[in-house]
Amino acid sequence: xxxxxxxxxxxxxxxxxxxxxxxxxxxxxxxxxxxxxxxxxxxxxxxxxxxxxxxxxxxxxxxxxxxxxxxxxxxxxxxxxxxxxxxxxxxxxxxxxxxxxxxxxxxxxxxxxxxxxxxxxxxxxxxxxxxxxxxxxxxxxxxxxxxxxxxxxxxxxxxxxxxxxxxxxxxxxxxxxxxxxxxxxx
Numbered sequence: 001x002x003x004x005x006x007x008x009x010x011x012x013x014x015x016x017x018x019x020x021x022x023x024x025x026x027x028x029x030x031x032x033x034x035x036x037x038x039x040x041x042x043x044x045x046x047x048x049x050x051x052x053x054x055x056x057x058x059x060x061x062x063x064x065x066x067x068x069x070x071x072x073x074x075x076x077x078x079x080x081x082x083x084x085x086x087x088x089x090x091x092x093x094x095x096x097x098x099x100x101x102x103x104x105x106x107x108x109x110x111x112x113x114x115x116x117x118x119x120x121x122x123x124x125x126x127x128x129x130x131x132x133x134x135x136x137x138x139x140x141x142x143x144x145x146x147x148x149x150x151x152x153x154x155x156x157x158x159x160x161x162x163x164x165x166x167x168x169x170x171x172x173x174x175x176x177x178x179x180x181x182x183x184x185x186x
Contacts, residue, residue, distance in 0.1 A: 050121075088128055103115065129162050155178075
């Protein structure tokens, strides 16, 4: 999988319109990061299908094999204010493949928002989750939210490490002892 053409320093992504960034990961690989768009629906479904069962369980706090049409409707419902998502894309056999996503959804009071980040199993440990979360944190601050939080399985060590690295606090979920809540004050 390569995001650059031989002999070039710049990634070989198609021309796109709107906000987007070409980011270099810790291993030198390039990814295209941009807000999620309606035309990403099939890509999002394929991304979820390709996740390992452990990654899907960590993301959705339970066992799923693939996203139902209703879940996809919910995941694709982003407006840039109450709900935001950033997708990371990389070249895979001539196609742009989703390799990571971060998102938030505002609580009813519009002061806090719940967030999540997921990275494809074969793209983990390259710094992609940190990069995606930093974009999300920046937008949440800009939109005036006071905090980001995530509900995660207590056994999800990767999320614990990421949250700690980004400065999130951690506490046990009072309603479910198998979950923890990570919170970042903005």
